[in-house]
Amino acid sequence: MSDKPTKVYFYGTCLVDLFFPDAGMAGIQLLRQAGVEVIFPEGQTCCGQPAFNCGYWEEARDVARTQVALFPKDLPVILPSGSCAGMMKVHYPELFHSQPDEARVRAFSARVYELTQFLVDVLDVKLKDLGEPVKVTWHSSCHAVRDLGLKGEPQALIGQLSNVELAPLARTHECCGFGGTFSVRQPEISGAMSCDKAADAEATGASVLLSTDGGCLLNVNGTLEAKQSPLRVQHIAEFLWERTHAR
Amino acid sequence: MHAEKEILFRDSASKALLDPQLRANFRRAMDGLITKRRNQFPDPRDLQDLRDLSTTIRSRSLLSLPELLEQFEANCTKNGIKVHWAETCEQANNLVLSIMQAKGAKTLVKGKSMVSEEMHLNAFLESKGIEALESDLGEYIIQLDGETPSHIIMPAIHKNKDQIARQFSQKIKDAKYTEDVDELTAMARKVLREKFLKADAGLSGVNFAVAETGTLCLVENEGNGRMSTHVPPLHIAVMGLEKVVARLEDVAPLYAILTRSATGQAVSTYFNMITGPRGTDEKDGPQEVHLVILDNGRSRMYADPQLRATLRCIRCGACMNHCPVYTRIGGHAYEAIYPGPIGKMVTPQMEGVGVRHDLLHGSSLCGACAEVCPVEIPIPEILVRLRREATHEDVGSNVLGRGTGRTGTEDWAWRIWAGVLKRPALYRVAAWFATRFGKALPASAPLIKNWTRTRTKPVPARRSLSERMRAEGGSHE
Numbered sequence: 001m002s003d004k005p006t007k008v009y010f011y012g013t014c015l016v017d018l019f020f021p022d023a024g025m026a027g028i029q030l031l032r033q034a035g036v037e038v039i040f041p042e043g044q045t046c047c048g049q050p051a052f053n054c055g056y057w058e059e060a061r062d063v064a065r066t067q068v069a070l071f072p073k074d075l076p077v078i079l080p081s082g083s084c085a086g087m088m089k090v091h092y093p094e095l096f097h098s099q100p101d102e103a104r105v106r107a108f109s110a111r112v113y114e115l116t117q118f119l120v121d122v123l124d125v126k127l128k129d130l131g132e133p134v135k136v137t138w139h140s141s142c143h144a145v146r147d148l149g150l151k152g153e154p155q156a157l158i159g160q161l162s163n164v165e166l167a168p169l170a171r172t173h174e175c176c177g178f179g180g181t182f183s184v185r186q187p188e189i190s191g192a193m194s195c196d197k198a199a200d201a202e203a204t205g206a207s208v209l210l211s212t213d214g215g216c217l218l219n220v221n222g223t224l225e226a227k228q229s230p231l232r233v234q235h236i237a238e239f240l241w242e243r244t245h246a247r
Numbered sequence: 248m249h250a251e252k253e254i255l256f257r258d259s260a261s262k263a264l265l266d267p268q269l270r271a272n273f274r275r276a277m278d279g280l281i282t283k284r285r286n287q288f289p290d291p292r293d294l295q296d297l298r299d300l301s302t303t304i305r306s307r308s309l310l311s312l313p314e315l316l317e318q319f320e321a322n323c324t325k326n327g328i329k330v331h332w333a334e335t336c337e338q339a340n341n342l343v344l345s346i347m348q349a350k351g352a353k354t355l356v357k358g359k360s361m362v363s364e365e366m367h368l369n370a371f372l373e374s375k376g377i378e379a380l381e382s383d384l385g386e387y388i389i390q391l392d393g394e395t396p397s398h399i400i401m402p403a404i405h406k407n408k409d410q411i412a413r414q415f416s417q418k419i420k421d422a423k424y425t426e427d428v429d430e431l432t433a434m435a436r437k438v439l440r441e442k443f444l445k446a447d448a449g450l451s452g453v454n455f456a457v458a459e460t461g462t463l464c465l466v467e468n469e470g471n472g473r474m475s476t477h478v479p480p481l482h483i484a485v486m487g488l489e490k491v492v493a494r495l496e497d498v499a500p501l502y503a504i505l506t507r508s509a510t511g512q513a514v515s516t517y518f519n520m521i522t523g524p525r526g527t528d529e530k531d532g533p534q535e536v537h538l539v540i541l542d543n544g545r546s547r548m549y550a551d552p553q554l555r556a557t558l559r560c561i562r563c564g565a566c567m568n569h570c571p572v573y574t575r576i577g578g579h580a581y582e583a584i585y586p587g588p589i590g591k592m593v594t595p596q597m598e599g600v601g602v603r604h605d606l607l608h609g610s611s612l613c614g615a616c617a618e619v620c621p622v623e624i625p626i627p628e629i630l631v632r633l634r635r636e637a638t639h640e641d642v643g644s645n646v647l648g649r650g651t652g653r654t655g656t657e658d659w660a661w662r663i664w665a666g667v668l669k670r671p672a673l674y675r676v677a678a679w680f681a682t683r684f685g686k687a688l689p690a691s692a693p694l695i696k697n698w699t700r701t702r703t704k705p706v707p708a709r710r711s712l713s714e715r716m717r718a719e720g721g722s723h724e
Contacts (some may be wrong), residue, residue, distance in 0.1 A: 018681055019707055025715060045667075063668040185608045226701060
């Protein structure tokens with residue numbers, strides 16, 4: 001127990017900042033609920049992934065550098081996103097390879113965690129379900145699994161909730177079609193992928209689709225709304241917080 | 248060979264998406280292949296061990312590629328296989344032609360070979376009055392329609408049984424209409440048997456080339472590879488220069504992972520090891536065996552420490568079977584010899600990253616390909632590297648067409664993007680406007696217009712997380 005961190009940084013990510021602030025607040029609350037003090041440094045913008053993925057590495061580095069500077073202390077940095085955490089943990093070392101500040105960035109990257117990863121692997125939290133029975137389904141974000149290497153932590157947390165039924169999603173490892181700039185550079189393919197993912201999610205009979213990543217949620221939600229589906233999407237942090245805190 | 252104008256993947260992909268039959272054919276076929284592969288690897292640790300071993304073998308081979316190729320050539324020569332080198336497809340085609348002409352050969356039966364597709368060999372030979380007939384069933388089917396392969400392992404996978412039934416009844420002489428798969432196969436076999444017996448020459452690809460023994464290994468399921476390489480008096484093999492491995496014992500693990508990754512088979516029906524022409528006391532086999540080793544941009548890939556991983560590929564096709572983009576559009580939409588993730592990686596390096604810039608962006612970087620790649624090629628990483636090469640000349644590489652995909656608009660967009668995001672004060676203002684007025688942006692605004700083709704407009708929250716945390720106070724330091 002004693003070696004568990006008592007203080008962490010929280011990095012909101014731009015998508016959560018602008019589109020899912022409730023998920024960000026919920027993530028912070030979940031950490032606090034687990035007895036961890038949360039520092040939210042001012043001046044956060046974006047991890048730089050869009051420019052990195054498009055090959056504009058200088059621009060990506062400029063942005064990444066300003067982010068790294070916000071987290072000087074040797075504390076874990078927690079993100080409510082597998083994709084952005086993957087960027088900061090796995091791709092920053094590539095991006096800063098042979099740069100003068102490579103060592104500093106690597107030290108930062110080593111401290112990065114996705115929220116559910118931190119809750120399960122480091123804090124080993126035990127959740128108590130206070131909500132009504134509900135059926136949910138899970139979309140595993142490609143970057144959370146394949147870049148960052150999540151090993152079922154979010155599903156494990158959902159599994160702790162006694163009143164939640166987790167319906168398996170067909171082709172669960174298939175990309176939802178978001179892919180950042182891919183969604184606007186290749187809108188036809190992206191749209192086709194997104195429509196298929198929405199249909200698979202609807203076929204589960206769940207009332208809510210959960211994910212670690214705002215990008216996937218924004219994408220699938222837009223598709224579901226366009227077809228006026230009753231299925232809703234929710235960020236895992238928001239869902240967990242809603243079900244576990246006494247109102 | 249090299250295109251001069253940018254080829255827009257988006258256009259051909261959009262067209263393919265509109266064909267429901269094509270989409271159904273691919274979805275069904277790819278889902279089936281995914282399941283078959285999964286069943287071959289019940290234990291993820293065993294799979295990982297085999298991947299590690301295969302990756303090591305391929306990486307080690309590439310590490311000493313020049314030496315291995317020399318050793319391989321020497322041993323082939325010792326075995327009586329005549330080795331020829333071609334830097335370009337044009338040279339390779341002319342080599343095949345001159346080998347055939349020297350023997351007075353007028354007809355060629357072909358086993359499946361992607362390198363021969365790379366060379367556009369059939370069209371070339373046809374222009375020289377030589378008939379080249381594909382003998383792999385899938386290749387035969389598409390050749391009847393004048394099509395190119397839509398998959399590197401299953402070239403006719405875009406067609407279903409009914410389409411093939413119609414096609415055979417129209418294109419094969421005296422053929423009756425049937426949807427019975429066995430009868431259809433028998434029809435093709437009847438035509439091909441005849442050709443095997445009469446052909447002046449046979450052509451094949453090479454799956455593994457063994458340096459220490461001078462052996463050409465050929466993996467196949469239909470026996471057409473064996474017929475093409477053993478029945479005609481002349482056998483010509485074509486291969487990319489990356490195919491060589493050091494030792495015979497390197498072949499077993501690569502073979503085990505190739506068939507399992509490709510078609511979900513523990514073994515293929517045929518596995519041929521060719522170590523020379525017919526011996527003096529032997530009753531069958533070709534009188535002459537020639538091998539054409541093709542570069543076509545491979546040396547360039549070899550020279551780059553990161554891009555060299557491209558050459559590890561053993562052409563199993565698992566990346567395309569698992570690719571969400573390929574699954575929806577099939578192989579033809581790539582307008583390239585190699586479709587799918589492997590094609591996105593190889594084609595721009597062969598044709599130029601500028602003209603294939605849009606293809607490089609035809610990926611969500613989901614990583615499904617790298618996850619199943621038997622030799623662990625980090626395909627998304629290489630795609631990002633090539634995107635970077637496409638727009639920047641100064642990465643310090645020798646990539647073909649580097650910097651030629653750069654546009655003023657994109658440059659400008661990223662400069663503004665970085666200009667805002669590296670200045671928290673500016674981001675704060677931008678976020679304030681986005682949260683207050685983002686809703687008012689029309690769905691027809693640039694970029695949003697692309698998003699809203701199939702989705703509702705994304706609407707920012709009323710207050711950003713940062714703003715709420717500021718209001719809360721306390722959490723800042």
